[in-house]
Amino acid sequence: MNTRVTHSAPEPVFAEPWHAQVFAVTVALNEAGRFEWSDWAERFSQTLKMHGLDRELDGGDDYFHAWLETLEQLLIEQGAAxxxxxxxxxxxxxxxxxxxxxxxxxxxxxxx
Amino acid sequence: MPHDDHDHPHALLPPDPALRVKALETILTRKGLIDPAALDEIIDTYQNKIGPQNGACVVAKAWSDPAFKQALLADATQVVADLGFYGRQGEHIVVVENTPDQHNMVVCTLCSCYPWPLLGIPPGWYKSDAYRARAVREPRKVLAEFGVTLPPETAVRVWDSTAEIRYLVLPMRPEGSDGLDEGDQAALVTRDSMIGTGLPMVPS
Structure with missing residues (x-):
């Protein structure tokens, strides 16, 4: 890991527009009562674990890939999509x- | 890689995940499950309005007001809500105080739980496998990489956030900040000092 370099650089809140979009969709659905945040965290944690088996996740793009996959699976399971x-x-x-x-x-x- | 508009007769194609997000948005909007305007509001909030400046304001107040600090350590959720810092991912906030005997550091080994109303969205390194795994296993080494070296007599305690409890570190007030007003003191409080991977700035 290289916290030395990354922690001091100024960073945008969301590195990519789609990171912001998928974040906002998830928050909006949570607020609309489609799922509890604790359930979300549990599912998301499982996806991160799976994705992290064969490589080390850096918390950037790969983090939001896992986020998107979790959201897609959740919505498919719920029948929303x-x-x-x-x-x-x-x-x-x-x-x-x-x-x-x-x-x-x-x-x-x-x-x- | 520089690109010339003439090479792009069509709009620049976003990456695959961006297209999948757009697909979800379209489906959910059509079903009335989300409102695109609400999405813009959420993004604007976390991009522009909520961030570590909120937490810094709480820390500076705790430094200058002992009664406030006592109340904060007893029931942070209520106390910060009274300051207007509440909402998403701030349902149960616990403030842990750094002392000469104990330095506190926050991680989320589960995913990336974080006190949004006080610090905004976590930085990339907070979400990385490396930090999440190593903060618990070798906190002093991780701290050293962040440029923080503690006296040997200071113990390091690592707090693991969950979807239910989110932690904020109350750092020690830096030397030489006595004469400053609350606003100037807040300016010394860095994001990392409230996660415990940094220390407040020392006034020049």
Whole structure:
């Protein structure tokens, strides 16, 4: 570990926009009563443990990968989201980015 | 890697996880389970409004007001709530006081539990496997890497946060800060000093 270097550097609260987004979605769902935070922490801890088996997690991008995976699994288990729908919308967003001219706001096609 | 706009006839494609998050947002918004405006508000709160300055204000007050400090150590959750610091991940806050005999250090071995209302979102290293594993096993060595060397007679106590209890370290007031007002004292209180991996700054 290298706390020596990392702890002194000024760091943004969220390194990537999607870190902030997945964080906010989770907090919003917790506040809406979709799950208890202690249950979340328990599940998230399990995912971190699994991801950490074959490599050392640095608490950055890999931390939010584990976070996202935990949230997806939780929502699928709860029936709030279907695996196929997530895949389909993920691909629809990808297509939207690839077909939107640079500099224009990106929206999903009306049919998606 | 520099890139030229002309190389990107289309919008810059976000990484895969970002697309998956967008997919979730779309699904949940359509179902009425989340409100995109509420997400923006949550992000703005933690990016701009809540951070270690809140905890620093509590620490400086404890340094200058013995009755406040006593109340803080007895029931921090209530006392900081009275100052307006409450809400998410602040349901049960315990303040642990550094003394010449004992230095306190906080970790979350479970995941990354942290007193959000007082410190905001934890830094990357707090969430790393290395810190989470080593803080308990070899706290003095970890402290040394943060540049903190304690006298041998000072014991180190490590507090493991959970989803139910979050800890804040009350550091010792640095030498030479007697004449400062509360605001100037708060400016000496670093985030790391409230996690226990640092010490407050010494007034110049």
């Amino acid at each position: 279907e695996f196929d729908d997530i895949q389909q919308l993920r691909n629809a967003w990808e297509k939207a980015y690839l077909t939107t001219p640079h500099g224009q706001p990106v929206h999903l096609a009306a049919s998606e």
